[in-house]
Amino acid sequence: xxxxxxxxxxxxxxxxxxxxxxxxxxxxxxxxxxxxxxxxxxxxxxxxxxxxxxxxxxxxxxxxxxxxxxxxxxxxxxxxxxxxxxxxxxxxxxxxxxxxxxxxxxxxxxxxxxxxxxxxxxxxxxxxxxxxxxxxxxxxxxxxxxxxxxxxxxxxxxxxxxxxxxxxxxxxxxxxxxxxxxxxxxxxxxxxxxxxxxxxxxxxxxxxxxxxxxxxxxxxxxxxxxxxxxxxxxxxxxxxxxxxxxxxxxxxxxxxxxxxxxxxxxxxxxxxxxxxxxxxxxxxxxxxxxxxxxxxxxxxxxxxxxxxxxxxxxxxxxxx
Amino acid sequence: xxxxxxxxxxxxxxxxxxxxxxxxxxxxxxxxxxxxxxxxxxxxxxxxxxxxxxxxxxxxxxxxxxxxxxxxxxxxxxxxxxxxxxxxxxxxxxxxxxxxxxxxxxxxxxxxxxxxxxxxxxxxxxxxxxxxxxxxxxxxxxxxxxxxxxxxxxxxxxxxxxxxxxxxxxxxxxxxxxxxxxxxxxxxxxxxxxxxxxxxxxxxxxxxxxxxxxxxxxxxxxxxxxxxxxxxxxxxxxxxxxxxxxxxxxxxxxxxxxxxx
Numbered sequence: 003x004x005x006x007x008x009x010x011x012x013x014x015x016x017x018x019x020x021x022x023x024x025x026x027x028x029x030x031x032x033x034x035x036x037x038x039x040x041x042x043x044x045x046x047x048x049x050x051x052x053x054x055x056x057x058x059x060x061x062x063x064x065x066x067x068x069x070x071x072x073x074x075x076x077x078x079x080x081x082x083x084x085x086x087x088x089x090x091x092x093x094x095x096x097x098x099x100x101x102x103x104x105x106x107x108x109x110x111x112x113x114x115x116x117x118x119x120x121x122x123x124x125x126x127x128x129x130x131x132x133x134x135x136x137x138x139x140x141x142x143x144x145x146x147x148x149x150x151x152x153x154x155x156x157x158x159x160x161x162x163x164x165x166x167x168x169x170x171x172x173x174x175x176x177x178x179x180x181x182x183x184x185x186x187x188x189x190x191x192x193x194x195x196x197x198x199x200x201x202x203x204x205x206x207x208x209x210x211x212x213x214x215x216x217x218x219x220x221x222x223x224x225x226x227x228x229x230x231x232x233x234x235x236x237x238x239x240x241x242x243x244x245x246x247x248x249x250x251x252x253x254x255x256x257x258x259x260x261x262x263x264x265x266x267x268x269x270x271x272x273x274x275x276x277x278x279x280x281x282x283x284x285x286x287x288x289x290x291x292x293x294x295x296x297x298x299x300x301x302x303x304x305x306x307x308x309x310x311x312x313x314x315x316x317x318x319x320x321x322x
Numbered sequence: 323x324x325x326x327x328x329x330x331x332x333x334x335x336x337x338x339x340x341x342x343x344x345x346x347x348x349x350x351x352x353x354x355x356x357x358x359x360x361x362x363x364x365x366x367x368x369x370x371x372x373x374x375x376x377x378x379x380x381x382x383x384x385x386x387x388x389x390x391x392x393x394x395x396x397x398x399x400x401x402x403x404x405x406x407x408x409x410x411x412x413x414x415x416x417x418x419x420x421x422x423x424x425x426x427x428x429x430x431x432x433x434x435x436x437x438x439x440x441x442x443x444x445x446x447x448x449x450x451x452x453x454x455x456x457x458x459x460x461x462x463x464x465x466x467x468x469x470x471x472x473x474x475x476x477x478x479x480x481x482x483x484x485x486x487x488x489x490x491x492x493x494x495x496x497x498x499x500x501x502x503x504x505x506x507x508x509x510x511x512x513x514x515x516x517x518x519x520x521x522x523x524x525x526x527x528x529x530x531x532x533x534x535x536x537x538x539x540x541x542x543x544x545x546x547x548x549x550x551x552x553x554x555x556x557x558x559x560x561x562x563x564x565x566x567x568x569x570x571x572x573x574x575x576x577x578x579x580x581x582x583x
Contacts, residue, residue: 072490074455074465097451097468098485104455108417113546116450133555135339142551183464183498187480187491199486205582227583245505246486252358252443252504254486260582281580282558283573289564298558299576303565311570316583319574 009037009123012065012085014044014093014102015056018199022055025094025202027161029154030059033092034164036123038062041170042084044071048172057170058163067175072189074098075182078105084175088149090128092121095153096201103151113145116153119257119278128152137278155278156202157257192246198230200247205229205260206276208249212265212286212305215242219309220264226313232256232276234266250275264305268293285309323376323474325366325438326430328423328457329359329395330445331388341552345413345542353387355394358442360509363398365472365502366440367510376437377401379430383411383422389525396520397512403523404430408530413542416452422540423453424460425533437496438479443468443503454501464494470505 011033016023033039041061053064065084071077081102085091093099095117107114118130128150130143205227209220224231232249249256251274261279266272268291277296284297285308294300301308333339333353370376380395382388383406392403406426427439444451458465469481479500480493530537538544563572577583
């Protein structure tokens, strides 16, 4: 078994177009504390800018697998090929990556923890931390296998650039895609909304039934705070805002540094998708709304009064 | 059309959930079938109803309490219920769970071929969404996961899945493992007659021995990951103000003070 710091840690790169996503940089920072990070780029060829960014956050190599990896069976095989010498794999905990992680675990006989908030090597084994049961419990788990796979949630590690990082070497990984039982019939790209994707945003401002369908103040407050716009299931079911914005156990799970719930009562399914956020603030007309029980700061009042006043105050303090 | 639905007994989301000795505390009085499994049962019932003939079978694994999950499925209209109950299953990770389920599914499939296994998109206790994939690998069947719609024609299942970056259409020859999201359908409510019938319906109980599963390969001893520490989090200490004209300013000041605005 390798000594601490010598494990090869393969990090699966997530990107938006050509740009490396922020959670990938966070994963590289975490990888650097576990061993020697190598970045794995699946599909296409990374730009010079992307290679530089991966190196800046600790990748000593960028391993490129040129394959169509839309199917989890192919993605897992490609990641296994690129990380043939890796003792630890880190992926960003998305629905697709959880499927890849599951197949990779079965290929490698590895142990896997997804939705982790952190990881460290203890006595040669990887241990992870995470919150469960809608963030009411902290759990530390130990991966009892030689190879560990960890899915990390965005915003749980602070990405730190390495000073004077060398440009990482780019290594082409030979790969033959396995035959699959599934066929991708069609792929229709979803138009990316402006700004940071919901799951990755450091700040999320969500509106619910209390908006009555008017999201202008929610959008404005999100813009002021540099955050993304979220919504409750009520709001997406009403068709007030698209499903991509739904925060909750079956929508997007978010763990931003700041979560603002405006006009959201805090049904159990919503809370499960945001309760692990750093700071939670709520604005609601109903003093008995369950969202207040899990808030750090709450205002009983109308969001149509409270948000404009808060926006004005922040702008004033900033001297805008 | 023969469809098997895997269902899970989960603690009530509204209850105080906890850990005992590294595993989830389960008590009979505050749990039921995982709510997202209702979408799986509904998808299966609709396919068989549309085909005009066939059978929907519900399968669960776990201790004596888990039978509540298949009883709920019976209330919704499934025709046959199987409960794999064995003390050795306790503490299984997703791979152990998939192995037991796959062994039971193979036994059903060998008796008369299944067209599909349908699961929910996640269990609302663990939320990892890993089981459908692990089950497809164990069975060596196609994996069609996170379906927001499902159709079957000419021996091929086709799903649509809505991912954050793309809407995909994926197909595979039967048999396949399909997981459906809560967008896929609107689960029906059981009627009084079905509830009464489900109470006395026969649930087949199988053991690991019946399935030829070696107990040490599942359960806590076979788990690839173990919980070493679990502790309740410090609850937040909410500061709640009532807006009398100053609420917005107070909210802004709170955010500024915490360096968040």
